[in-house]
Amino acid sequence: MSTQVNVSSSVVEDSRFFDGFTRMMLAVLFFLLLVVFASGKYMSAHKMKGVGTDDNVNNLASVAARTEHHPFIELPGDAELGAFSVANFFCGLIVGYHWLKLFGTKPQNSTKKTADN
Amino acid sequence: MHIEDGILSPLACGAWYGVTAAFVVPGIYEIKRRIRENLLYKPFLAMVGVAVFVISAMHFPVPVTGSCSHPCGTALAAIIVGPFATVVISTIVLFFQAVFLGHGGITTIGANTVSMGIAGGISGYLLWKILRAVKCPLWLAAGFAGLVGDLVTYMVTAFELAISLHGNVPLEKQWIIFFMGYAPTQVPLAIAEAVFTSAVLMAMLHRRPDLLSNILQEKGV
Numbered sequence: 001m002s003t004q005v006n007v008s009s010s011v012v013e014d015s016r017f018f019d020g021f022t023r024m025m026l027a028v029l030f031f032l033l034l035v036v037f038a039s040g041k042y043m044s045a046h047k048m049k050g051v052g053t054d055d056n057v058n059n060l061a062s063v064a065a066r067t068e069h070h071p072f073i074e075l076p077g078d079a080e081l082g083a084f085s086v087a088n089f090f091c092g093l094i095v096g097y098h099w100l101k102l103f104g105t106k107p108q109n110s111t112k113k114t115a116d117n
Numbered sequence: 118m119h120i121e122d123g124i125l126s127p128l129a130c131g132a133w134y135g136v137t138a139a140f141v142v143p144g145i146y147e148i149k150r151r152i153r154e155n156l157l158y159k160p161f162l163a164m165v166g167v168a169v170f171v172i173s174a175m176h177f178p179v180p181v182t183g184s185c186s187h188p189c190g191t192a193l194a195a196i197i198v199g200p201f202a203t204v205v206i207s208t209i210v211l212f213f214q215a216v217f218l219g220h221g222g223i224t225t226i227g228a229n230t231v232s233m234g235i236a237g238g239i240s241g242y243l244l245w246k247i248l249r250a251v252k253c254p255l256w257l258a259a260g261f262a263g264l265v266g267d268l269v270t271y272m273v274t275a276f277e278l279a280i281s282l283h284g285n286v287p288l289e290k291q292w293i294i295f296f297m298g299y300a301p302t303q304v305p306l307a308i309a310e311a312v313f314t315s316a317v318l319m320a321m322l323h324r325r326p327d328l329l330s331n332i333l334q335e336k337g338v
Contacts, residue, residue, distance in 0.1 A: 048183025098164035
C-alpha cells in the first residue's frame with residue numbers, strides 16, 4: 001500500500017524565519033522609513049508644517065468658493081492614526097494573501113510516493 | 118487629489134458623478150468578461166484594489182516643499198487589470214477612504230474618481246500602449262505610465278476645481294494656480310511612482326508571466 005505525502009521543497013524553504021522575500025521587504029521598509037524620517041527631520045528643522053497638498057489646495061479652493069470644506073467624517077486626534085493603521089493592517093493581510101496565492105513559489109515535485117508498510 | 122465635501126457645487130458634483138457612471142458601467146462589463154476568461158482574475162482584482170487603497174492613502178513628506186502627498190497607483194492597476202476595471206476599483210477605494218479615513222468626501226467621489234481612476238488610469242494605460250507599440254522596453258513603458266498617470270491625476274483635479282471656482286478669473290489662470298498648489302510636491306512623488314510601477318510590474322512578470330499573458334503577448338513571448 002502506498003500513500004501520497006506532500007513534500008514540497010518550497011514549503012520547507014518558505015518556513016524559514018528570515019527568507020529572501022522577508023529580507024527584501026524589510027530592506028524596502030527601512031529605506032522608506034529612513035526617507036520619511038530624514039524628510040521629517042529636515043522639515044522640522046526648517047519649521048515646515050508638512051501638511052498634505054490635498055489640504056493646502058482644498059483650503060485654497062475654499063477661499064475661492066467662499067465656503068468651508070470638510071471631510072465626510074472628521075476623526076479626532078490619534079483616532080485618525082488608528083483608522084489608518086487598522087485599514088492598512090487588514091489591507092496588508094489581503095494583499096499578502098492574494099500575492100501568495102498568485103505569486104507564491106510554485107511547488108516543485110510536490111508529491112512523493114512513499115511506501116507505507 | 119482628494120477634493121473634500123463642501124467645495125464643489127451640487128451641480129458640479131452631480132456632473133462628475135455622471136461622468137464616473139459612464140465609465141463604471143463598462144468597467145463592470147470588463148470585470149465580468151475577464152473573470153470568464155481567467156479564473157485568477159478575481160484574486161488579482163482584489164489584490165490590486167486593496168493595493169490602490171493603500172497606495173493612494175500613503176502620504177510621503179517632500180522636504181523640498183515642506184508638505185506631504187501621496188501616489189495613486191491607478192496607472193499600474195490599469196495596466197494589470199484593465200483601464201475600465203480600474204475605474205470601478207477607484208470608485209470603491211474612494212468611497213471607503215471618504216467614509217472610514219476622512220479622506221476626500223462623499224459628494225466628491227465622482228470628481229475624485231474622474232481624476233484618479235479615469236484620467237490617471239486611462240492616461241497611464243494609453244501611454245503604456247503607445248510606448249509598447251513602438252517597442253519601448255517593458256520597464257520603461259511602465260515607468261512612464263506611472264509618471265504620467267500620477268501627474269495627469271493632479272492636473273485633472275486642478276481642472277475640476279478651476280472649472281467650478283474660477284469666477285471672473287480666466288479658467289487657464291485658475292487652473293494653473295490650483296495645479297501649482299500640487300505640482301512642486303507631486304513631481305518628486307510622480308518620479309517615485311514611476312520607479313514603483315516599473316519595479317512591481319517587472320517583479321510580477323518575473324514570477325508569474327503566465328498571469329500577465331496580455332502584457333507578454335505584446336512582448337511577443
